[in-house]
Amino acid sequence: MSDNWLTGPVLEQLNSGVLVVDEQFQLVYLNCFLQRHGSVQLDEVRGQSLFKVFSDVPEAWLRRKFASVLELQSPSFSSWEQRHYVIKLPHMRPMTSSSQYMAQNCTMLPLSDEAGRRYVCLLIEDATDTFVYQQHLQSTLQKLEHSNRIDGLTQCLNRRYWEEQLKLEVQRALRYQQPLSLLLFDLDKFKQLNDQYGHLGGDSVLIELSARVRALLRDTDWFGRYGGEEFGIVLTNTALQGAVEVAERLCLAVSSLAVTFNECSIQSSISIGVAQLTNTGERAHEVLIGQADVALYNAKRNGRNRVVAFSPGETEFLLKTTD
Amino acid sequence: MSKVFSEEQRDCLQELINVAMGLASDKLARFLNTFVHLQVPAIELVSSAQIPAEFETRYSSTDSALVSQGFLGNDGLRGEAIVLYQLENAHRIAALLGYETDSISELEMLTDISSILTTTFLNGLATQIDNSLSYSAPRVLSSRQGNVAQALLETAYHWELALKVDISYQLIDHSFNCDMLLLIPGEAVVNIQQILTRILEEY
Numbered sequence: 112m113s114d115n116w117l118t119g120p121v122l123e124q125l126n127s128g129v130l131v132v133d134e135q136f137q138l139v140y141l142n143c144f145l146q147r148h149g150s151v152q153l154d155e156v157r158g159q160s161l162f163k164v165f166s167d168v169p170e171a172w173l174r175r176k177f178a179s180v181l182e183l184q185s186p187s188f189s190s191w192e193q194r195h196y197v198i199k200l201p202h203m204r205p206m207t208s209s210s211q212y213m214a215q216n217c218t219m220l221p222l223s224d225e226a227g228r229r230y231v232c233l234l235i236e237d238a239t240d241t242f243v244y245q246q247h248l249q250s251t252l253q254k255l256e257h258s259n260r261i262d263g264l265t266q267c268l269n270r271r272y273w274e275e276q277l278k279l280e281v282q283r284a285l286r287y288q289q290p291l292s293l294l295l296f297d298l299d300k301f302k303q304l305n306d307q308y309g310h311l312g313g314d315s316v317l318i319e320l321s322a323r324v325r326a327l328l329r330d331t332d333w334f335g336r337y338g339g340e341e342f343g344i345v346l347t348n349t350a351l352q353g354a355v356e357v358a359e360r361l362c363l364a365v366s367s368l369a370v371t372f373n374e375c376s377i378q379s380s381i382s383i384g385v386a387q388l389t390n391t392g393e394r395a396h397e398v399l400i401g402q403a404d405v406a407l408y409n410a411k412r413n414g415r416n417r418v419v420a421f422s423p424g425e426t427e428f429l430l431k432t433t434d
Numbered sequence: 435m436s437k438v439f440s441e442e443q444r445d446c447l448q449e450l451i452n453v454a455m456g457l458a459s460d461k462l463a464r465f466l467n468t469f470v471h472l473q474v475p476a477i478e479l480v481s482s483a484q485i486p487a488e489f490e491t492r493y494s495s496t497d498s499a500l501v502s503q504g505f506l507g508n509d510g511l512r513g514e515a516i517v518l519y520q521l522e523n524a525h526r527i528a529a530l531l532g533y534e535t536d537s538i539s540e541l542e543m544l545t546d547i548s549s550i551l552t553t554t555f556l557n558g559l560a561t562q563i564d565n566s567l568s569y570s571a572p573r574v575l576s577s578r579q580g581n582v583a584q585a586l587l588e589t590a591y592h593w594e595l596a597l598k599v600d601i602s603y604q605l606i607d608h609s610f611n612c613d614m615l616l617l618i619p620g621e622a623v624v625n626i627q628q629i630l631t632r633i634l635e636e637y
Contacts, residue, residue: 175532179546182465185553188571193542216571 128198128235131222134181136161136174139230148200148213165198173197177231180219189217191238202239214242262336264314265321273335274396277345280333281396284347284388292354294344295403296361296383299415301340308377313340315372316379323364327357343400351387351420358383358418366416380416382407387421438479438595438623443630450633451477451599454558461554466530471604478598485596485615486586489518497521500585501548504570505556510625511565512618515556516575516586517548519612527610545572551601551612563629595623 122129123143131140138161141153149165156164161173176187189197191214202213216238222230260272268276277293284291298304298320305313317340324342328334333345346354366380384407390398406421413419439447452474459472480488493500498520506512521540528543531550549572560567575585597616602609618626 183461183554185557186569193539
């Protein structure tokens with residue numbers, strides 16, 4: 112291969128790093144890409160130890176890699192996904208990448224010269240673009256996951272995700288024999304609010320009440336929008352008495368302060384039904400929702416802006432009245 | 435599948451693979467400084483449709499890994515090598531290779547081991563047929579996800595033929611079992627047949 116006029120310039124112009132060391136890890140060759148990025152001159156570093164010239168390479172790791180290439184005479188690889196870089200170099204996207212250093216895909220190849228001396232060639236490909244795309248993809252996926260869980264208007268959990276969490280929490284509470292309570296609440300006279308202030312007025316009440324309710328909850332509670340103006344809260348590790356106290360606080364937080372919309376002061380209130388998990392089995396969460404719903408119905412029937420806890424026996428009452 | 439290769443071609447391939455395995459185990463033994471006993475590898479040609487079911491039972495119950503590496507040679511020799519093994523096995527060989535498990539990511543360890551096994555074996559195969567191979571970087575297709583069958587199904591879909599090589603390395607005090615699948619696309623199968631025919635004629 113005496114195509115030096117061809118391979119020489121190509122090697123020098125290549126947008127990848129090419130580095131060759133002998134069996135003692137002494138530098139034999141560095142192409143232009145590596146000389147420029149690494150701020151070294153081949154003439155000055157030829158014959159020196161790779162680990163001296165690039166002092167922050169992972170020496171033990173690279174020695175093991177090179178040893179396997181020399182001994183097995185087969186290539187070895189390193190991916191930026193597992194090791195961001197082998198030789199710490201700046202990259203050519205200093206403004207648009209979140210990483211300071213070039214992401215590198217490396218290939219280590221066995222070489223020999225005419226005299227049979229053995230070398231290792233380290234090829235370094237700049238994978239910074241891939242790294243940047245991957246970062247974008249990850250953050251997009253995170254946003255997607257977020258929007259898949261969240262109700263756009265109120266920033267509560269959406270119904271599907273909230274129900275999944277309810278189901279999981281119910282199974283967990285049953286397994287560890289911990290108390291669990293459910294609140295279902297409804298904005299009173301929502302239709303009337305919408306008629307009087309318009310749908311934007313109604314929406315602003317929903318947004319404000321969600322914010323007030325959220326501020327009073329713990330991190331471990333699950334707050335979701337169940338329907339139009341109906342919401343659910345899963346209170347983990349909470350028995351009925353504690354859940355009623357929380358509900359009373361929520362009721363007061365909503366009714367004590369009017370919501371301002373377009374310079375109008377809108378007075379609103381919520382009715383809350385509370386139930387504690389008592390049933391077991393596959394459908395326990397559905398029974399719980401049914402019980403909280405009965406209690407909510409009774410809160411409405413008893414005059415709204417109040418909390419009613421479910422007690423067994425009310426089911427029969429409800430069935431009688433709806434018959 | 436027996437129609438793909440003639441009886442003679444199949445025997446020839448088995449012989450090439452036996453020798454390649456011998457060369458690989460010799461190299462590994464020198465590298466690892468220990469004796470490597472290698473059972474004569476059982477090879478089998480399987481259609482890609484059969485593959486997932488076959489491996490599902492063996493690899494679905496435990497944590498397992500599936501690593502892919504493409505290879506490309508002269509005369510239209512090309513394909514994808516898949517190494518399947520149980521992670522428990524991987525830690526054994528990792529210790530032998532001098533990896534300290536805390537200082538290196540599991541993925542890096544997996545790709546290294548697979549790459550060493552694949553390239554030493556395939557280089558041995560290539561040498562015998564006066565070919566030489568280049569390789570793509572190894573890629574972990576599945577690890578700890580318990581969906582080996584699914585991952586294989588997705589991979590194997592595009593391949594006409596798979597050459598299944600059961601590999602069992604026995605090291606002193608250690609045993610290491612894995613499966614290697616060489617997935618070969620249709621036109622490369624024809625090229626391999628031509629290579630085999632040429633070798634058979636030379637003898």
